């Protein structure tokens with residue numbers, strides 16, 4: 001801790017790892033994956049390396065149930081759906097939530113445009129033969145009742161509204177909804193200059209729980225029950 005001009009500077013406990021550290025975790029899966037190139041326009045979607053990191057975490061926790069905050073055009077929903085590990089469980093296994101309308105929602109940065117784009121878009125996962133495994137929820141995440149999903153999801157992706165009060169609420173709900181090990185919560189947009197309070201929130205949260213930032217990406221994750229190799233240099 002440093003004290004400069006009476007300001008207390010507490011360095012974040014965020015652990016910064018390289019993609020290769022996450023990729024080096026052993027898993028039981030075949031090499032082959034089903035992949036979709038990210039759209040050229042980029043905004044609102046994951047990059048190629050972020051998509052691969054999400055798939056690696058999918059292999060690490062082998063989820064029965066997934067929750068995604070922020071469906072947008074359904075790119076990530078489709079990616080997770082097409083690579084979802086087998087399960088004996090019948091019915092919907094990926095729950096993905098987005099807004100039914102944008103009235104009375106606070107937006108920061110480019111989020112309002114993304115929400116407008118998403119409203120009447122035919123989501124990508126609807127083209128999949130496995131689309132019946134997806135449950136689409138239309139609701140403001142601020143009103144989500146997490147109690148109905150206590151400890152249900154092994155894999156949670158927080159990528160809806162990036163204004164910090166929503167991120168905080170979605171995170172608190174995620175912690176209630178997170179299943180026992182192995183399981184993970186992943187956040188997007190860490191380090192995004194449009195959302196400085198989001199980055200600060202996650203940096204602060206790293207004091208309370210182990211959080212990893214994957215360098216070269218805007219992904220932060222918390223992983224329960226699986227060891228992440230610690231950086232040596």
Ligand SMILES: C[S@@+](CC[C@H](N)C(=O)[O-])C[C@H]1O[C@@H](n2cnc3c(N)ncnc32)[C@H](O)[C@@H]1O
Pocket residue numbers: 044045046068069070071072073074075076077097098099105111114115116118139140141142159160161162166
């Ligand atoms: C960055 S996009 C999600 C991208 C998506 N996860 C992917 O990887 O393709 C953010 C989405 O969150 C939705 N959103 C914004 N505010 C929301 C809120 N309060 N509740 C639920 N969804 C919200 C927007 O409509 C938008 O579709």
